[in-house]
Amino acid sequence: MANLIYLTNCSLDGYMEDEDGEFSWFPPDADVFAFTTEQMRAAGTLMYGRRLYEAMSVWETDPSLAARSAEMAEFARVWRAPEKVVYSTTLTAVSTANTRIEHDLDPATVRKLKETADRDLLIGGATIAARAFEAGLVDECRLLVWPLLVGGGKPALPRGVRTNLDLLEERRFGNGVLFVRYGVG
Numbered sequence: 001m002a003n004l005i006y007l008t009n010c011s012l013d014g015y016m017e018d019e020d021g022e023f024s025w026f027p028p029d030a031d032v033f034a035f036t037t038e039q040m041r042a043a044g045t046l047m048y049g050r051r052l053y054e055a056m057s058v059w060e061t062d063p064s065l066a067a068r069s070a071e072m073a074e075f076a077r078v079w080r081a082p083e084k085v086v087y088s089t090t091l092t093a094v095s096t097a098n099t100r101i102e103h104d105l106d107p108a109t110v111r112k113l114k115e116t117a118d119r120d121l122l123i124g125g126a127t128i129a130a131r132a133f134e135a136g137l138v139d140e141c142r143l144l145v146w147p148l149l150v151g152g153g154k155p156a157l158p159r160g161v162r163t164n165l166d167l168l169e170e171r172r173f174g175n176g177v178l179f180v181r182y183g184v185g
Contacts, residue, residue, distance in 0.1 A: 002117035003139035004047075004110065006129045007039055010156035011146055016126055017154040026146055029175045030071060037075045039142065043082045044119025047110075047132075050088035052125035053099075060096040082119075087128045107135040130158035138184050141165060147176035 009026045010016050017023050040046075048056065058065060059079040066076035084099040091101055102109075105128055114121065114137070123129050123138070132138050143156065165182035172178055 002044065002114050003120045004114055004132060004137050005043075005120055005122050005140040005142055006124070006132070006138050007036075007122050007142040008124060008126070008129070008156050009144045009146060011148050011150045013149045013151065014156055015150050015153040016156040018150040019152045021154070025148060025150065027175075029173065029177065031173050032144060032175065032177050033071055033075065035171075035173070035179065036144070037071070037078050040075075040082075040122065041078050042120050043122040044117055045083045045085060045113065045121040046079075047085045047087070047105075047121055047123040047128065049125030049128040050086060050091050053084070053086040053088075053091075053094075056124075057094075057096050082122075087125075105131045105135070107137060110135070110137050126154050126156060126158075130161070133158045133161045133163070133184075136185075140168070141182045141184055143180050143182075145178045145180065147178075 008016050009023070011025070018025065056079065059076045066073040080097070082098070084096060086094060086099060086101050087103070087105050088101060089103050094101060110132070123132055129138070163184055165184060167180065168183050169181035170179065
């Protein structure tokens with residue numbers, strides 16, 4: 001059985017986007033970028049909300065990104081490989097291969113996917129991840145915590161959901177980023 005893993009960047013005060021919807025305050029860092037690529041490499045399925053899917057789809061639709069460096073080319077290759085599921089009530093078409101649209105996150109369907117998948121599933125996007133947390137579907141929470149405060153915006157973790165977490169792994173990067181990996185439940 002595969003695990004459903006929530007992987008995201010967040011500020012120290014717990015936001016994945018600031019009040020203007022920006023997340024460009026996560027500066028590029030070679031070590032963190034390579035680490036993120038490795039985290040994604042194990043995934044057989046990427047599950048995204050619409051906004052995150054649209055932001056990430058450039059790794060397939062804009063070849064100039066992969067041409068910038070060997071690291072970016074590898075990330076693009078790793079990102080393109082898994083199946084992608086986009087949860088959206090407004091999106092009618094996708095711009096990437098191996099991608100399908102679901103209008104709602106159905107817990108029974110996700111449980112079945114976890115049971116039949118031979119590789120882990122990564123979920124991204126605060127809104128869709130919150131639904132997965134609420135349904136008790138998330139097995140691991142992996143956060144890259146950046147050393148800055150943004151003071152408000154979109155929370156990286158769901159509000160109103162209480163669950164126990166077990167620290168499984170931690171890693172510090174030279175730029176002050178802290179990776180924490182928790183088992184859920």
